[in-house]
């Protein structure tokens with residue numbers, strides 16, 4: 001254990017764990033964020049560091065801080081780095097989606113006369129991921145106006161979703177985006193502030209959703225679940241692979257984070273291992 005963590009050991013090890021669990025229960029009840037599937041060591045370690053940094057004298061004082069200071073709640077989320085995201089995060093992944101996944105998908109749909117695309121960004125944080133997808137899809141369908149596109153974007157964190165719906169992003173968050181794309185798909189919303197155009201925003205429907213609960217839409221063509229599995233244990237990840245397989249159409253695509261791996265083979269085959277794009281087996 002790191003010396004800093006040892007200092008905030010609030011009582012004996014058993015009592016310490018119970019206290020940390022109380023903080024997590026509070027976060028679940030009052031902030032709606034259920035962290036029970038996250039690896040426990042990871043959570044406890046980050047929590048101890050937050051308690052140390054805030055100089056709270058015990059779990060009760062830290063809970064009060066979380067209650068009264070939205071800033072500390074944000075610091076806590078930052079410490080877990082669970083809300084970190086950006087437009088076109090890992091540009092090579094989005095390039096593979098644009099150059100390989102979407103052309104295959106669109107060609108298959110056209111051949112079957114089914115002109116719809118159904119996409120789910122399943123841990124979308126503050127919206128940059130689904131808006132990036134909307135832009136790619138809009139680009140790919142430029143002249144194919146008959147296609148009906150639905151992008152559902154969900155996250156367990158209500159605060160992140162509020163930001164996603166508001167859709168106002170500081171200019172520096174657009175750093176991965178080509179200036180032509182910014183010109184075409186973003187509008188200015190004040191000093192150094194941009195938002196996706198109406199056309200792009202209307203393509204994305206946001207909703208609060210815990211990924212372990214039933215998702216109401218099926219027959220999906222593409223699921224993004226990026227940078228969430230890293231926090232989950234194997235049992236929970238396996239559960240998700242099964243859910244995704246059930247929700248996807250045959251031949252549908254699953255995109256994971258670059259450091260995540262679909263180790264439960266059988267349901268999917270890798271389309272591109274470097275970018276962690278998988279295809280559901282028929």
Ligand SMILES: C[S@@+](CC[C@H](N)C(=O)[O-])C[C@H]1O[C@@H](n2cnc3c(N)ncnc32)[C@H](O)[C@@H]1O
Pocket residue numbers: 034081082083084085086089122123124125126129154155156157160209210211212225226227228257
């Ligand atoms: C690191 S962010 C990933 C954002 C985006 N997918 C990306 O890769 O840039 C992880 C997101 O997972 C969300 N999350 C955590 N547990 C969740 C759950 N059980 N159901 C849905 N979302 C969850 C967090 O709130 C956070 O916004």
